Amino acid sequence: MKVYAHRGYSGRYPENTMLAFYKAEESGCHGIELDVQLSKDGELVVFHDETIDRTTNGTGCVKDYTLAELKAFDAAAVWNGVHGVQQIPTFEEYCQWVKNTDLVTNVEIKSGVYYYEELEEKTLAIVRKYGLEKKIIFSSFNHTSVTLLRRLAPDIPCGALVEHAGLGNAGYYCAKYDFQYYHPGFKGLTEDVVKNCKKHHIPLNVWTVNDMGTLEQMYDWECEGVISNYPGVCVGWLKSRQ
Ligand code: G3P
Numbered sequence: 191m192k193v194y195a196h197r198g199y200s201g202r203y204p205e206n207t208m209l210a211f212y213k214a215e216e217s218g219c220h221g222i223e224l225d226v227q228l229s230k231d232g233e234l235v236v237f238h239d240e241t242i243d244r245t246t247n248g249t250g251c252v253k254d255y256t257l258a259e260l261k262a263f264d265a266a267a268v269w270n271g272v273h274g275v276q277q278i279p280t281f282e283e284y285c286q287w288v289k290n291t292d293l294v295t296n297v298e299i300k301s302g303v304y305y306y307e308e309l310e311e312k313t314l315a316i317v318r319k320y321g322l323e324k325k326i327i328f329s330s331f332n333h334t335s336v337t338l339l340r341r342l343a344p345d346i347p348c349g350a351l352v353e354h355a356g357l358g359n360a361g362y363y364c365a366k367y368d369f370q371y372y373h374p375g376f377k378g379l380t381e382d383v384v385k386n387c388k389k390h391h392i393p394l395n396v397w398t399v400n401d402m403g404t405l406e407q408m409y410d411w412e413c414e415g416v417i418s419n420y421p422g423v424c425v426g427w428l429k430s431r432q
């Protein structure tokens with residue numbers, strides 16, 4: 191089973207920062223999940239919420255700040271100085287680093303709350319610029335974005351990302367729309383859905399698996415991967431099973 195670090199090693203380091211990504215790689219995990227949005231001046235940034243209030247020392251929407259303005263905020267603000275000051279990374283900065291690693295990146299297109307113009311196209315352009323096509327899985331809660339990426343980049347796999355409630359007959363759905371993976375939240379996931387995905391040859395990457403019971407359940411169900419805030423713990427547990 192593969193382990194993806196959710197927003198980097200976000201259980202121990204400031205989420206979606208280069209520090210969290212470096213620490214994820216050190217943990218020995220297979221890949222990293224991150225979120226992309228656009229700044230006011232159209233730059234691709236790695237950031238989760240549509241507003242900067244929860245995780246930085248600023249307030250307001252990502253889309254209302256230029257990249258230079260976003261860079262001035264501290265993305266580690268909630269850690270009370272434990273991890274120093276961390277900047278919001280651009281997706282390009284991330285790609286420059288990750289291209290020299292073996293990590294697979296699950297790029298979550300954040301287009302479900304605010305629909306950013308050209309977000310999918312700009313994300314794809316950076317992936318191509320750095321030749322990362324074979325080490326990317328796109329996903330989004332907005333399946334229009336996923337469909338668009340399948341059309342723009344048939345060579346890059348996509349996952350249908352869904353909330354915890356999940357989707358009945360998910361395997362059929364993914365196969366029908368040519369989505370290569372199913373990315374459900376763990377809470378509503380049942381063995382029936384897992385079997386349905388297997389029947390349609392759709393691997394599951396399940397989020398956000400942060401407790402041992404859920405990790406063991408996903409392992410027993412032979413899920414393809416888990417997306418976790420604690421990749422080091424997951425990797426350690428998996429090694430202990432071998
Ligand atoms: O992509 C898996 C997971 O990150 C989806 O939820 O809100 O953490 O982006 P969220």
Ligand code: MG
Nearest residue numbers: 223224225298
């Ligand atoms: Mg995400």
